[in-house]
Amino acid sequence: MTEKLKQFRYVFFFVVVASLIVIGSSTYIFSKPTRSQDNAEIVPTVFVHGFKGTYRSFDTLLDRLETGIPDARRLTFHINKQGDLTIKGRYFSQKHPFIQVVFENNQASITDQTMWLRKVMTTLHENYGFEKANLVGHSMGGLAAANFLLTSSEDIYPSVDKLIVIGSPFKGISAERYYKPGSSAAAVDLRVDSPALLSMADHKAAFPADTKVLAVAGALQRSDNPGDGLVAVSSALGIKDIVPATHYSQEVFYDTEATHSGLHEHRGVDKAITAFLWPNL
Structure with a gap:
């Protein structure tokens, strides 16, 4: 009887501990932030992945x-397919918050991704009290970030201090192998001279006058039409036709590591991001 009682106590203790861990994890992942601290001087950096991207x-x-x-x-x-937002992590007044945005529907249109990014930015402003933010987008994430700036001027968002676009095809992607019959909404928007891309260029006057921009491109070889294997350098630097020249800068990496998917793994890109966003570190 004593041995059974001991076993029961061990099992009971295990169940209680496991339950506390689950409850604590759920609270950590989904708890709502508080605005007890003043975050007006803190500038978070928002990272937006590209077409078919994930948290990886x-x-x-x-x-x-x-x-x-x-x-x-x-x-x-995390934004699910219905546009609902969940947050993993808690913020405790660290000086450099990194906001990793993950779209469950990673083949959505620029319009939908922009709408979801508005929800992210509204949350940063209303729930966390951030007055400013930086945006970093790879490939289509850069297009969504730029389109957010062109179409979202309300005071319910943090103002964007700096924008970095990495391999973002502002002039579209010409490789036909990239498109298949019945392509996703994202693929339609990524075509050369698509209505979505032309609309962004047509509304360049709406781009915020104070936002500084860095465009990053990859070139696997020097040629008449260099590119990262998917996006031509001229397309990746195409945002210069939208941004005021005084606030535009660019960097092109000419090496075999500067592939389209390799740009966010490129140590040179790491250095360019750091130097542009945090020059005093």
Whole structure:
């Protein structure tokens, strides 16, 4: 009887501990932020993946940045297919919050991704009290970030101090192998001279006058039409036709590591991001 009682106590203790862990994890992942602290001077950096991207797209880049950036903190903002937002992580007034945005529908249109990004930015402003933010987008994520700036001027969002676009095809992607019959909404928008891309260029006057922009491109070889294997350099730098010249800068990496998917794993890109966003570190 005594031995059975001991076993029962062990099992009961295990169940209680496991339950507390589950409850604690759920609270950590989905708890709502508080605005007890003043975050007006803190500038979070929002990272938006590209076409068919996942949390893995920026995961290792953020790992590397967190190693070199003091007082960094990562939160993940996940948008499901219905547009609902869940947040993983808690923010405790760290100086450099990193917001990793993950779209469950990673083949959505620029319009839909822009709408979801508005939800992210509204949350950063209303729930966390951030007055400013930086945006970093790879490939289509850069297009969504730029389109957000062109179409979202309300005071319910943080103002965007700096924008980095990495391999983002502002002039479209010409490779026909990229498109198949019945292509997704994203693929339609990524075509050369698509209505979505032309609309962005047509509304360039709406681009915020104070936002500084860095365009990053990859070139696997020097030729008449260099590119990263998918996006031509001229397309990746196409945002210069939208941004005021005084606030535009660019960097092109000419090497075999500067592939389209390799740009967010490129150590040179790491350095360019750090120098542009945090020049005093």
